[in-house]
Amino acid sequence: MTFLRRGIIGLLLAYLLLPILMTLVYSLSSSWTELVPKAFSLEAWSHLFGDPKFWADGGRSLILAFSAVALSIFFLVPTLFAITLYAPKLSSALEFFSLWPFVFPGVIMAVGLIKIFSTPPLAISGTPWLLIPAVTVVVMPYAYRAVANAFESADVRQLAEAARSLGASDLQILAWVIFPTVLPGVLSGGVLALSAAFGEFSLAQLLVGSSWETLPYYQYLTNSQDGHKSAAISVLAFAIAWGLGSFALGLRSSDNLKDAVTLA
Amino acid sequence: MTNANAISSVNIKLENIKKTYNGKAAVDNVSLEVKPGEMVSLLGPSGCGKTTTLRAVAGFEIPDSGRVSIGDQDVTKVPAEQRRVGMVFQSYALFPNLSVAGNIAFGLRVAGWEASKLNARVSELLEVVGLNGFDRRSVLTLSGGQRQRVALARALAPNPRVLLLDEPLSALDAKIRAELRTELRRLQLDLGITTLLVTHDQEEAMSMSDRVVVMNQGRIEQLGTPRDLYATPASPFVAAFVGAMNLMPAEALGNSGFRVSGQTVNIPNLENKTGRLGVRPEVIDLKPLEAGQSAAIQGVIELVTYLGADQQVILKVGGDTWVARVENDQVFGRGQKVSLEIPQNAWLWLPA
Numbered sequence: 001m002t003f004l005r006r007g008i009i010g011l012l013l014a015y016l017l018l019p020i021l022m023t024l025v026y027s028l029s030s031s032w033t034e035l036v037p038k039a040f041s042l043e044a045w046s047h048l049f050g051d052p053k054f055w056a057d058g059g060r061s062l063i064l065a066f067s068a069v070a071l072s073i074f075f076l077v078p079t080l081f082a083i084t085l086y087a088p089k090l091s092s093a094l095e096f097f098s099l100w101p102f103v104f105p106g107v108i109m110a111v112g113l114i115k116i117f118s119t120p121p122l123a124i125s126g127t128p129w130l131l132i133p134a135v136t137v138v139v140m141p142y143a144y145r146a147v148a149n150a151f152e153s154a155d156v157r158q159l160a161e162a163a164r165s166l167g168a169s170d171l172q173i174l175a176w177v178i179f180p181t182v183l184p185g186v187l188s189g190g191v192l193a194l195s196a197a198f199g200e201f202s203l204a205q206l207l208v209g210s211s212w213e214t215l216p217y218y219q220y221l222t223n224s225q226d227g228h229k230s231a232a233i234s235v236l237a238f239a240i241a242w243g244l245g246s247f248a249l250g251l252r253s254s255d256n257l258k259d260a261v262t263l264a
Numbered sequence: 265m266t267n268a269n270a271i272s273s274v275n276i277k278l279e280n281i282k283k284t285y286n287g288k289a290a291v292d293n294v295s296l297e298v299k300p301g302e303m304v305s306l307l308g309p310s311g312c313g314k315t316t317t318l319r320a321v322a323g324f325e326i327p328d329s330g331r332v333s334i335g336d337q338d339v340t341k342v343p344a345e346q347r348r349v350g351m352v353f354q355s356y357a358l359f360p361n362l363s364v365a366g367n368i369a370f371g372l373r374v375a376g377w378e379a380s381k382l383n384a385r386v387s388e389l390l391e392v393v394g395l396n397g398f399d400r401r402s403v404l405t406l407s408g409g410q411r412q413r414v415a416l417a418r419a420l421a422p423n424p425r426v427l428l429l430d431e432p433l434s435a436l437d438a439k440i441r442a443e444l445r446t447e448l449r450r451l452q453l454d455l456g457i458t459t460l461l462v463t464h465d466q467e468e469a470m471s472m473s474d475r476v477v478v479m480n481q482g483r484i485e486q487l488g489t490p491r492d493l494y495a496t497p498a499s500p501f502v503a504a505f506v507g508a509m510n511l512m513p514a515e516a517l518g519n520s521g522f523r524v525s526g527q528t529v530n531i532p533n534l535e536n537k538t539g540r541l542g543v544r545p546e547v548i549d550l551k552p553l554e555a556g557q558s559a560a561i562q563g564v565i566e567l568v569t570y571l572g573a574d575q576q577v578i579l580k581v582g583g584d585t586w587v588a589r590v591e592n593d594q595v596f597g598r599g600q601k602v603s604l605e606i607p608q609n610a611w612l613w614l615p616a
Contacts, residue, residue, distance in 0.1 A: 154360070158353055158357040159357055161322075161344070161357065162353060162357035162358075162359075163359070163374075165344055165419070165428075166370050166374055166418070166422060167375055167422065168345060176370075176373075177359050180359075181359065
């Protein structure tokens with residue numbers, strides 16, 4: 001039995017890791033025309049890191065990801081706060097609507113946005129001012145889950161009542177109690193939203209394209225020129241996502257640690 | 265206890281409070297006045313409306329009709345944050361992102377106290393609740409009892425007009441609960457702050473309050489001092505909820521005779537009406553009966569539970585189960601026949 005179990009787990013791991021491993025090997029090879037690569041080199045990686053455009057595009061991607069996630073949290077926390085306190089019946093409706101960005105393909109959204117925002121009064125098509133809000137909407141489902149989970153694990157209603165009986169207004173409760181209380185949970189859950197925003201391609205291509213290039217678009221351009229370099233970007237993107245993920249898990253387990261201390 | 269905060273006690277007045285949820289009355293025409301400096305408990309099973317009543321005073325529920333006043337000011341429509349009430353919750357509701365001192369200072373920050381006055385007030389309250397030196401601790405590292413002390417200090421810090429306690433001790437261990445109960449009452453008396461307490465624990469209600477309001481199905485069943493409630497419960501519900509009572513259907517036989525649990529007893533000081541007769545377990549005395557002997561009320565012992573200070577004896581009398589609490593110098597055995605000696609003035613008559 002254990003043999004079978006180990007076999008299955010091994011197969012699964014191979015299925016998940018092999019493509020990444022092969023991509024890494026490909027990024028390090030200089031010529032690979034037969035079964036095994038003939039020669040290895042760091043050329044693709046040094047090209048990548050030596051390209052100022054890579055750094056500029058990576059920077060834009062980071063700006064995009066962090067501002068989209070920050071915006072979505074900024075909108076979601078007060079919304080969930082209001083719903084939890086004043087209209088708990090609406091929470092299932094909100095949950096339903098939060099999934100809509102999953103339902104509509106990015107292309108549809110992009111086309112619609114371009115149509116509206118290409119002409120005055122708000123001709124912001126092709127600028128990050130359109131891309132960031134659009135990506136904010138796209139990552140909303142991930143961010144919603146993160147915020148909703150954080151709200152559930154903290155008794156927001158009771159905390160708000162305690163603060164209110166001490167004389168605090170809704171705004172004070174939100175800024176001094178609710179935001180700081182839910183933030184650690186939101187951050188650990190929000191990493192998923194962060195990597196979704198970081199890797200967002202279709203909106204980036206259609207809405208801004210080369211006028212405000214992000215890393216996925218950079219990779220798309222590289223793909224047709226240098227496969228090895230493109231592979232290097234893939235590996236790098238995976239490493240970043242993996243790093244963020246472990247960081248989030250770390251945050252979560254330190255939360256658990258706090259609970260353990262509390263119970264003791 | 266420092267008495268630096270002279271609280272001017274005010275009353276709480278509820279007039280014909282009604283609150284309905286989904287067509288069901290949670291609070292049904294409740295009127296009540298808590299006098300200045302008084303501690304009153306709302307006692308009842310879950311769903312009896314006690315919490316909704318308290319929340320109406322706090323401002324977390326707006327009654328459908330009726331009037332809530334604090335210190336003779338009509339606050340029925342006043343938002344909770346402007347009522348100046350201190351509230352303590354069962355789940356503590358401490359702010360997890362703030363230290364002990366940060367929690368206690370919260371209400372003062374909101375009110376815009378200047379730093380030196382604020383710090384002095386926080387140290388004063390740490391002293392009052394016996395948590396000196398805990399100011400920088402995270403509230404997440406505290407025990408349940410310590411957390412509730414912080415919550416109490418936090419509620420008292422901004423000099424609230426009244427104190428509202430929502431099952432404040434229910435989440436605590438029995439020992440801490442008993443300790444904090446005494447402390448809470450002593451503090452309330454020292455401060456002279458008008459206090460409304462919600463609890464489902466009759467012992468808590470009896471031991472802590474000047475008066476107890478027994479609630480059932482959204483209504484007040486009885487309002488009185490703990491002594492009154494115990495000695496003269498107004499209804500079978502109160503009799504059963506406040507303390508233990510043997511409460512048996514009784515048939516009036518005329519001439520002060522009653523038929524209860526298959527026995528005939530003579531109780532001249534009660535009106536001879538069919539209803540229920542009640543006897544507290546501790547007023548019953550048990551005398552062993554020899555074979556062939558009989559008594560006015562006799563029963564057979566089913567179970568004896570030794571409780572340290574006294575013992576609890578479960579008996580079968582007629583077909584009914586009775587409970588007696590007797591001193592522990594006598595040793596009883598299962599199946600033993602005994603006479604139940606009950607003073608005539610210890611009987612209570614209640615409607616069926």
